[in-house]
Amino acid sequence: MRAATLANMNWTGSRRFTYADIDSTPEFSHYFRFDESSGDFGLAAESNGRxxxxxxxxxxxxxxxGFGYIADGVPELSISVWDGYRRRGVGRSLLRALLGEAQNRRVERVSLSVEEGNGAVNLYKQCGFAPVEGNPYNAYIVDLESRA
Incomplete structure (x- = not known):
């Protein structure tokens, strides 16, 4: 999750952040402090065992x-697909499976934050996410109850 968070922070392809940056910045490092007791959960995608x-x-x-914080009880999505596996449906499959699991766990809404210019916003919109008006971090939200 730490590597995925770093990749997310450097989504432009340039090295804007290092591990030292994300480790020492609480606003970044809390994304990879997974806490199952608070309800955090996730999924992994593999190809040929990798x-x-x-x-x-x-x-x-x-x-x-988090940057996509909407309200207590609304989890924030993080998703990362490794270079060489993007634009092959991996992200879409992961996202759909994760949202399905969230519905199974009776999560009502999911939020995320995406920087301007990040092409992943198209995937988010296709999966039902809509912009949160007035949010300074370009937050999006999906209502899982309406996806049923």
Whole structure:
């Protein structure tokens, strides 16, 4: 998850952040502090026995919000597909499976934050995410109850 978080932070392809940056910045490092006791869960994608992507939901609260924080009880999505496996349906499969598992766990809504210019926003929109008006971090949300 740490490598996936770093890849997400460097989605442009340029090295904007290092492991030292994400490790020492609480706003970044809390994305890879997985806490099952708070409800966090995720899925992995493999190809020929090799890990090629991760998707997970993190339950943040108002005392330690993520960039896509909407409200307590609304988990934030993180998803990363390794270079060489993008644009092959891996991200779409991971996202759909994760949202399905979220529905099974009776999660009502899921949020995310995506930087301007990130092409992944098209995938998010295709999976039902809509922009949250007025959010300074370009947050999106999907209502899982309406996806049923």
């Amino acid at each position: 890990l090629v992507g991760l998707a997970w939901l993190t339950f943040f609260d108002a005392t330690d919000p």
